[in-house]
Amino acid sequence: MRVLRTLVQLLFLGGVVALMLRGLAGHTPNTCEYYCPFGGLVAVYPLVKYKAYTCALTELNVALLVSTLVLTLVSKKSFCGWICPIGTLQEWLGKIGHRVLGRSFRAPAAVDRALVNLRYAVLIAVPVLTYTAWQFDLGFRKFDPFYILFTWGGHETAAFSFYIVIGVLAAAIFVPMLWCRYLCPLGAMLDPFSRAGALRVRRNVGTCTDCGACDAVCPHAIPVSKVEEVTARNCTNCLECVEECPVDGALELSWFGK
Amino acid sequence: MRKAITIPLAIALLIPLAFATSTAYRVPTAEVVYLEGDARPETVATVEFEVAGLKCRGMAGTFSEQIKVVPGVVSFIAYARTHTAIIEYDPTLTDPDAIREAFEAPMVVEGTTYNDVFEMVSQKAR
Numbered sequence: 001m002r003v004l005r006t007l008v009q010l011l012f013l014g015g016v017v018a019l020m021l022r023g024l025a026g027h028t029p030n031t032c033e034y035y036c037p038f039g040g041l042v043a044v045y046p047l048v049k050y051k052a053y054t055c056a057l058t059e060l061n062v063a064l065l066v067s068t069l070v071l072t073l074v075s076k077k078s079f080c081g082w083i084c085p086i087g088t089l090q091e092w093l094g095k096i097g098h099r100v101l102g103r104s105f106r107a108p109a110a111v112d113r114a115l116v117n118l119r120y121a122v123l124i125a126v127p128v129l130t131y132t133a134w135q136f137d138l139g140f141r142k143f144d145p146f147y148i149l150f151t152w153g154g155h156e157t158a159a160f161s162f163y164i165v166i167g168v169l170a171a172a173i174f175v176p177m178l179w180c181r182y183l184c185p186l187g188a189m190l191d192p193f194s195r196a197g198a199l200r201v202r203r204n205v206g207t208c209t210d211c212g213a214c215d216a217v218c219p220h221a222i223p224v225s226k227v228e229e230v231t232a233r234n235c236t237n238c239l240e241c242v243e244e245c246p247v248d249g250a251l252e253l254s255w256f257g258k
Numbered sequence: 259m260r261k262a263i264t265i266p267l268a269i270a271l272l273i274p275l276a277f278a279t280s281t282a283y284r285v286p287t288a289e290v291v292y293l294e295g296d297a298r299p300e301t302v303a304t305v306e307f308e309v310a311g312l313k314c315r316g317m318a319g320t321f322s323e324q325i326k327v328v329p330g331v332v333s334f335i336a337y338a339r340t341h342t343a344i345i346e347y348d349p350t351l352t353d354p355d356a357i358r359e360a361f362e363a364p365m366v367v368e369g370t371t372y373n374d375v376f377e378m379v380s381q382k383a384r
Contacts, residue, residue, distance in 0.1 A: 001262045004266055005265075005266075008266055008269065029310050029311065029312075029313050029341055030313075031313075034339060047285070051285070052288070052315065053285065053287050053315055053338070054315065055314045055315055056313055056314035056315070056338055058280070058285075058337075058338055058339035059279075059280040059283060059284055059285050059339070060276065060277065060339055062280070063275075063276035063279045063280040064273070064276045064280075066276065066279075067272040067273060067275060067276040068272075070272055071269065074268050075264065075265045075268055078265050078268070078269065082265060082266070082269060083273075136315075137316075199264055199265070237265055239262055242262075252261075253261040253262050253264075254261070255261070
């Protein structure tokens, strides 16, 4: 399954890189923002109120948002762990960092709990600013690593925008999944749906040896070995824990933990 | 791990479904009617252009300003995702070539001239 997930990640990362290269070569006017599900959330209010889209958002953003929500209800945040190119890059950089440095860094629990809430602030701020200060323009572009990186400094990005991308990716080497964990508004929006996600990792307490291999390998630092079923909102069903588990059947996927 | 195959299968189903749905239910990025009511001509022809540069609501507004100077242009609908402009016009007053010339013309904004803002990629009669 690890190989299959890597292939799916490569497919989406390759697709968005190919789109970027075609755009830079002048072969397509499309950019990655047409394919961002979070754009669907920003599009909803003006679509309902004015029957019009904001800036470059289209029905594809809305449709991808709905698909992402359904996918999350089926399989938690699989969008983040299997599809999102920024998630993929951060995960790979985190693995490289862990291999080179021999360890990953985590914020102390209290700080981590506070920082996690930053995502909700971003989730609220982006639509509110879009409809007010940014006057229905997509002002988040200049702060969004997905847009900045995969348009290679596209329309409306600023000089500081690349510093954001460099900062986010460099930080992911030391603190795994930093953007996803503390700042991503799409991840924040998916949280309640992820909690209800049907397909979950279940730990068989009888066979588990409490070795902690699952905890160590989880890119989102979920304490898998401490729970009977993983309902954590951050779980992306990447299945690294299941792959890493040395005991057959100790960790397995289940529908609603059954 | 057999249940795990559900994840790639769900992705393989839901992502193409989003593309198919968004193609089937399109909402215009912008709609402008220049001539309506009594001013609307009896005979109206329609032309569809794919236009490079027509990629957001703001650019659709600029496009609409470019073509409104053409006598006989009746209405304009833009779809940013496909970069499509669907234009109704009075065939006794204008034709697709004149409309194309208008939107491809250089634009002057606050004293600065912008060339090649819009460029036709393809054209088809409807």
